[in-house]
Amino acid sequence: MFLNSTVILFYSNMLFGVILSLSSNNWVMLWVGLEISMMSFIPLMTSNLMISSESAMKYFIIQSMSSSIFILGVVFMLMGVNINYEMIIVLSMCMKMGVAPFHSWVLSMIEGMNYMMMFNMFTVMKIVPMMVMINMNLNLNLIIMLTLIIGSVFGLNQNSIRSLLAYSSIFNMGFMIYSMKNFSLWIMYFLLYSINLFMLIKILNLNNINYLNQLIINKVELKSKLSVWILMLSSGGMPPMMGFMGKLIVIELSLNFNDWVITVIMVITSLLTMFYYNRLCFTIMSISSLITKWKINNSSWLSINIMIINLSTMPFIILLKYLN
Structure with missing residues (x-):
């Protein structure tokens, strides 16, 4: 547009x-x-x-x-x-x-x-x-559980990137609705999710990627693959990425409220989303597996920025938490 x-x-x-x-x-x-x-x-x-x-x-x-x-x-x-x-x-x-x-x-x-x-x-x-x-x-616990389960299970068999992001959004809505119990945590989760989604959508838009197999068939350069890989790990919630911090604070909140059923569902559904994001990452990266992944001097400014934002946000938030 x-x-x-x-x-x-x-x-x-x-x-x-x-x-x-x-x-x-x-x-x-x-x-x-x-x-x-x-x-x-x-x-x-x-x-x-x-x-x-x-x-x-x-x-x-x-x-x-x-x-x-x-x-x-x-x-x-x-x-x-x-x-x-x-x-x-x-x-x-x-x-x-x-x-x-x-x-x-x-x-x-x-x-x-x-x-x-x-x-x-x-x-x-x-x-x-x-x-x-x-x-x-x-009390919206039933809606939260339904949202988490549907967002994670139905995303497993998607081939379209848009559908994958839609199910991921539905899954994240479960975390967002639960984090409403603490307004500052809700703002933090919403901001982390928005920043991560914006960076991922920017990369996909630049490379005109709409389906999963395009990442394999197309001659996408390694810099973009590396960026997509990091962002996918972050979206799935792999430590020490930015996306893990959001999930961690919401699960910590659910433990404080002793909502054990919600906590267990959050952990299990997070593993399922982690699986479908990881499956995509391994497919992307294993196509060019012989190339050294960490040649920073050959990377573009975009992939370097994405890496820095993802890896430094979590320690920064933990530092802020302890300073308070």
Whole structure:
């Protein structure tokens, strides 16, 4: 997508909608902000892909439906009806974000989007629904367990990079929803996930990689392979990468709350995601296994930066934790 005045207008409108929702002090303005960001996001989704218009229509229908359910919950709350309106609002937000069991729409529309719009959908568009869920303060353990299991198990047999990232996003949503119990940890996890996803999407976009076998068949240079390898390990949560830090702090939080079932599911599902990311890494790197991997002087600035960010973030966060 070329950066022109239209794109800048829609991007700024989308961010304005998010900021309006975050800074509003009543439910109606929060809903207005959600609608502004949604209506600005849909034109940005359209691209030269054949199914982009279909994806945009699916996105519009799902978001409209979830907004209607949200308004219904708000009306029940304002009327003082003896109904669990908090659960209605939370379920509408889950549908808006694509959390399991409302995740099917994400996978059906993801193939019609470009990588940068995927990044926006997985990060920026989830901030407001998360804030609403934090304010509701409900026990969402069942949704968290479902999200973790579906995000890890269904990602095992994917061949498309977009589907892999979508299932990875669903899996990470489980960690994000659990980390809501501590707001500062939620911000930390969200930032770590966003930075890692942005770097991975940037590399995939630069090399125009859409399917796993392209990394093997294409003549992708070793620098890019090394970068993808490090980012995949980080996304899977391999220590001492940046992605491991996020998972570690959330699992530590679950241990503090004595949620043993959630902790066990988090560890097992993390191993499954680690497996499908590692499978990809080994496939990429073993094709050029005779080449020395650590020739830093031959690497590009991008791969060096990715390596530095991934390897230095975790010690830096641990240092900050102990300084506090």
